[in-house]
Amino acid sequence: MRKQILLVLSLILVLSVxxxxxxxxxxxxxxxxxxxxxxxxxxxxxxTGAEPDMDEEVTLNVWSFTNEIMTMxxxxxxxYPNVDVVYTMIPMTDGEYQTKLKASIGTDDVPDVVALExxxxxxxxxxxxxxxxxxxxxxxxxxxxxxxxxxxxxxDGVAKGFSYQSTPGGFFYRRSIAEExxxxxxxxxxxxxxxxxxxxIETAATIKECSDGDYYMVGTSGAMLNPxxxxxxxxxxxxxxxVIDPQVEEFVDFAKLFRDEGYESQAEQWSEGWxxxxxxxxxxxxxxxxxxFSYFLPTWGLPYVLIPNSGDTxxxxxxxxxxxxxxxxxxxxxxxxxxxxxxxxKEFVKFVALDEENLTNWATGVYTNEYLxxxxxxxxxxxxxxxxxxxxxxxxxxxxxxxxxxxxxYEWLGGQNNYKAFGDAAPKVNGALLTGSDDAIQRALxxxxxxxxxxxxxxxEMWNLWLEQVRNEFPExxxxxxxxx
Amino acid sequence: MKLINRxxxxxxxxxxxxxxxxxxxxxxxxxxxxxxxxxNTTLMVREGSFVGLDNFxxxxxxNFFMKAVGNTWLIWLMNFVPQIGIAxxxxxxxxxxxxxxxxxxxxxxxxxxxxxxxxxxxxxxFFSLFSYYGPINQFVVRAGFLEEAMHFLxxxxxxxxLVVFIQWWMWFGQxxxxxxxxxxxxxxxxxxxxxxxxxxxxxxxxRITLPLLxxxxxxxxxxxxxxxxxxxxxxxxxxxxxxxxxxxxxxxxILMYSKFASSKGHIGAASSVGxxxxxxxxxxxLSIFYFLRDKDASKERKEAKKRQALLRKVRRDENA
Numbered sequence: 001m002r003k004q005i006l007l008v009l010s011l012i013l014v015l016s017v018x019x020x021x022x023x024x025x026x027x028x029x030x031x032x033x034x035x036x037x038x039x040x041x042x043x044x045x046x047x048t049g050a051e052p053d054m055d056e057e058v059t060l061n062v063w064s065f066t067n068e069i070m071t072m073x074x075x076x077x078x079x080y081p082n083v084d085v086v087y088t089m090i091p092m093t094d095g096e097y098q099t100k101l102k103a104s105i106g107t108d109d110v111p112d113v114v115a116l117e118x119x120x121x122x123x124x125x126x127x128x129x130x131x132x133x134x135x136x137x138x139x140x141x142x143x144x145x146x147x148x149x150x151x152x153x154x155x156d157g158v159a160k161g162f163s164y165q166s167t168p169g170g171f172f173y174r175r176s177i178a179e180e181x182x183x184x185x186x187x188x189x190x191x192x193x194x195x196x197x198x199x200x201i202e203t204a205a206t207i208k209e210c211s212d213g214d215y216y217m218v219g220t221s222g223a224m225l226n227p228x229x230x231x232x233x234x235x236x237x238x239x240x241x242x243v244i245d246p247q248v249e250e251f252v253d254f255a256k257l258f259r260d261e262g263y264e265s266q267a268e269q270w271s272e273g274w275x276x277x278x279x280x281x282x283x284x285x286x287x288x289x290x291x292x293f294s295y296f297l298p299t300w301g302l303p304y305v306l307i308p309n310s311g312d313t314x315x316x317x318x319x320x321x322x323x324x325x326x327x328x329x330x331x332x333x334x335x336x337x338x339x340x341x342x343x344x345x346k347e348f349v350k351f352v353a354l355d356e357e358n359l360t361n362w363a364t365g366v367y368t369n370e371y372l373x374x375x376x377x378x379x380x381x382x383x384x385x386x387x388x389x390x391x392x393x394x395x396x397x398x399x400x401x402x403x404x405x406x407x408x409x410y411e412w413l414g415g416q417n418n419y420k421a422f423g424d425a426a427p428k429v430n431g432a433l434l435t436g437s438d439d440a441i442q443r444a445l446x447x448x449x450x451x452x453x454x455x456x457x458x459x460x461e462m463w464n465l466w467l468e469q470v471r472n473e474f475p476e477x478x479x480x481x482x483x484x485x
Numbered sequence: 486m487k488l489i490n491r492x493x494x495x496x497x498x499x500x501x502x503x504x505x506x507x508x509x510x511x512x513x514x515x516x517x518x519x520x521x522x523x524x525n526t527t528l529m530v531r532e533g534s535f536v537g538l539d540n541f542x543x544x545x546x547x548n549f550f551m552k553a554v555g556n557t558w559l560i561w562l563m564n565f566v567p568q569i570g571i572a573x574x575x576x577x578x579x580x581x582x583x584x585x586x587x588x589x590x591x592x593x594x595x596x597x598x599x600x601x602x603x604x605x606x607x608x609x610x611f612f613s614l615f616s617y618y619g620p621i622n623q624f625v626v627r628a629g630f631l632e633e634a635m636h637f638l639x640x641x642x643x644x645x646x647l648v649v650f651i652q653w654w655m656w657f658g659q660x661x662x663x664x665x666x667x668x669x670x671x672x673x674x675x676x677x678x679x680x681x682x683x684x685x686x687x688x689x690x691x692r693i694t695l696p697l698l699x700x701x702x703x704x705x706x707x708x709x710x711x712x713x714x715x716x717x718x719x720x721x722x723x724x725x726x727x728x729x730x731x732x733x734x735x736x737x738x739i740l741m742y743s744k745f746a747s748s749k750g751h752i753g754a755a756s757s758v759g760x761x762x763x764x765x766x767x768x769x770x771l772s773i774f775y776f777l778r779d780k781d782a783s784k785e786r787k788e789a790k791k792r793q794a795l796l797r798k799v800r801r802d803e804n805a
């Protein structure tokens with residue numbers, strides 16, 4: 001009997017301790033939540049006390065369409081060893097990423113953090129699935145994040161995504177051709193010769209004459225679409241209505257002029273001929289070698305596109321702003337509102353896009369493969385971040401610009417600091433023109449434009465075919481009459 | 486009696502896994518597609534509302550749908566007719582008792598090879614070959630066939646022709662294999678007898694091979710039709726994924742996909758395309774069955790039924 005009573009008593013004891021422990025931890029959690037709330041409010045006063053609980057073991061699901069952010073995910077684990085970042089890469093070549101992401105909404109598979117490319121970031125920022133990140137806004141002031149970067153990630157006053165990059169566009173040209181045809185290779189002087197569209201067209205004519213048509217001003221007039229669109233007064237879609245800005249019509253006329261006059265090589269963007277022009281291996285069907293004078297590419301175009309394809313033309317390139325300021329591409333990062341670890345998801349976004357140390361490391365090549373392997377031995381062998389990506393914070397840019405003097409990139413540009421050149425262009429970028437439907441609308445336009453340039457259809461047909469295609473893909477859009485009808 | 490019943494029951498048990506799998510992964514999606522096609526559901530807004538026939542009305546209001554149907558039929562017919570023709574000719578040669586060709590297995594394997602390649606790789610290959618600065622242009626200009634390079638993939642007949650050619654090239658090997666399997670199952674004594682009677686090669690083909698090959702032909706017809714109506718990968722990857730130039734290679738499935746992959750993911754509208762394609766394919770497949778049915782056999786079956794009915798009637802009369 002005594003034994004049984006003892007057993008019951010000890011059971012009760014164990015239970016009560018357990019219950020107390022649970023109650024205690026619940027209280028602690030509640031307190032933490034309260035603290036966090038307060039901290040979040042404080043954050044508005046620029047207090048950095050919003051750090052989530054460091055002892056909590058958390059798994060954070062991060063989805064992206066490249067392996068770029070994986071580097072930062074590993075660095076994040078270094079700072080917060082209690083967090084296990086599960087990184088999932090889904091390609092977006094044919095929209096697989098977007099489809100998979102849309103399909104995950106409302107299910108248990110929904111990720112905590114998502115990467116969003118410029119082509120579709122607005123679609124998500126305008127929808128209701130991303131968490132409100134307004135408490136991170138003070139950090140953008142601290143780091144002087146370029147306004148366009150914040151603007152793209154904001155809808156109706158609610159910030160939903162930030163980017164670690166700013167992607168102003170540049171105009172890369174060949175120094176040897178400038179010397180030969182324009183009489184100077186000096187960036188300031190060449191900028192003067194392409195400072196606006198009229199000057200640009202004149203220079204294109206000069207280059208054609210000087211080479212008997214063997215040098216082309218640009219690979220394709222399609223490269224000018226981004227600069228033209230960046231200077232519209234309105235985005236593609238306003239109040240559910242498609243807007244055909246005068247700049248669009250001007251672009252069409254410009255492209256026609258370049259095609260008819262032979263100022264462009266007719267090699268479409270991303271086609272073999274377009275890449276061949278970067279290393280002087282472009283040969284027309286008769287076997288005549290052709291050269292391309294310039295490429296319109298943004299910040300990321302330099303390390304990812306131009307340099308890898310430039311062959312032995314390194315050192316013969318220069319970078320200026322070109323006729324029109326523009327931006328092209330970029331990756332934003334947001335937290336899903338349904339995330340079970342929202343605090344940590346926000347912390348991740350903050351680390352990736354709004355953390356001075358991380359951005360500095362990112363841009364200056366600190367994240368080598370050895371560095372990442374030391375944190376996580378399972379890091380793939382080719383995972384690393386080379387120096388040179390242009391970051392979104394003016395503060396960081398200013399601090400590190402001088403480090404690029406004398407670097408490999410500096411030599412490649414014939415003694416020019418790319419960071420400085422882009423640093424001048426970044427604040428001029430307008431982020432208000434991006435909408436979620438840009439990509440589809442523009443791709444449809446370029447298909448029909450090519451037909452018009454070849455003379456297969458006339459201009460009126462081009463507008464109609466394009467509008468038909470837009471109507472097909474955006475059933476709820478109000479479509480205006482074709483220009484000129 | 487009981488034993489027989491139990492055996493029947495086992496039969497159902499053995500086919501149950503397939504039936505369950507089919508209901509789950511075959512019939513339910515069809516039903517779900519049909520249900521979705523009457524709603525305005527998008528991926529971004531899960532709970533769509535019922536909109537009746539609006540999706541279908543829209544399809545016929547835009548001229549994209551009819552264009553896509555026209556393109557799909559055109560591309561299928563232009564590829565299917567030469568495909569079955571050439572496959573038939575080669576199969577007859579390969580199985581001919583008179584010719585007795587050597588290395589038939591090697592040829593058959595070679596013709597089948599394109600089918601093993603990835604469509605994405607093939608589309609990429611042809612895109613590069615026919616690009617403005619590509620090898621085909623270099624060849625035709627230097628050989629003097631053309632004055633200057635042309636944008637092949639911006640030309641409607643050329644682009645369509647390429648899709649047709651690729652489809653033909655990828656699939657005629659497969660058709661040869663099926664046809665040869667059918668032809669080798671025809672008893673050789675029939676041909677020997679015909680040869681003794683002095684029949685020509687054409688007569689043997691017309692009177693022996695074709696009639697006995699009918700079930701195989703129906704199979705090839707129907708599978709090719711279903712595949713052709715769902716043509717997607719090559720035309721999608723060859724140009725811009727929108728059927729350019731001028732929507733000339735826009736097929737049913739590209740249209741469906743473009744609706745699905747549009748900004749919000751209009752799965753309701755995409756389903757309506759799927760439903761119409763399904764109806765169209767079903768009608769065509771059933772008519773193929775009807776026109777190519779074995780007329781003698783069905784006549785015989787009917788007569789047998791009549792005979793049995795008559796027999797039963799006679800017996801009943803006798804009993805009465």
